[in-house]
Amino acid sequence: MTTLSILSGGAAQGLVRGLSDPFKTQTGFGIDGKFGAVGIMADKLRAGTAADLVILTQALLAKLAEEQLVSPASISDVGRVETALAVRSRDPRVTVKTEADLREVLRSADAIYVPDTKASTAGQHVAKVLDQLGIAYEVASHLKIFSNGATAMRELAASSAAHPIGCTQATEIIATDGIALSGALPPGCELVTMYTAGVTTRAAHPQEAAALIALLTGANRKGLRQRAGFTGR
DSSP states (O other), rough: OEEEEEEEEEEGGGHHHHHHHHHHHHOOOOOEEEEOOOHHHHHHHHHHOOSEEEEEEEHHHHHHHHTTOGGGGGGGEEHHHHEEEEEEEESSOOOOOSSSHHHHHHHHSSEEEEOOOTHHHHHHHHHHHHHHTTHHEEEEGGEEEEEHHHHHHHHTTTTTOSSEHHHHHHHHTTTSEEEEEEEOOTTTTTOEEEEEEEEBTTOOOHHHHHHHHHHHHOGHHHHHHHHHOOOOO
16 A cells, blocks of 8 residues: 655654544545654754655744745644643642742652653753752652654553653644643743644655645644544644
């Protein structure tokens, strides 16, 4: 079967998975997706990795268009994603309404599962928030950093720690078995990121890539986007 090649931030993995069957029915194509930290995915495209379609942050897509790696006319917003907290399904949810609440929750965790703090959207934000809260040094030994949010959440689900917590994109939390969404970050610490799709300028299958963007962004897929953790465009 011919496949459409995708480079995507991990935030969109669950949504793409949910559209694989409709896309196959419509085009006859399968989906060969690589998902991870947005910075790493962008660098893969820059390094020449074959891809028909990219799904990354709005700001990063704009840069790739300037670099003539993505067709500007093809770019379309998919939706916004919150950075949020996660707990194992068997653990109590945490309530975080203020910065003080968040500071206490993170201090009391004996393991904090996060994505790459240099290349991923959520990981960079976690590092920033820890500095903002004044506890970066205090909790450094409890940080469990993985290449992307999906991996971090799978590791949280399997954690044997007494009081672990995770922080990444809400979409990655929702898509992972064994963990539960435990709320967005409080005012002053929140992050909402717009994710955007675009056809690459070297796409082998530009028409099919455009068809998948139409599925990702279509009004009739709003419910699927919401269930995956995306909010309105």
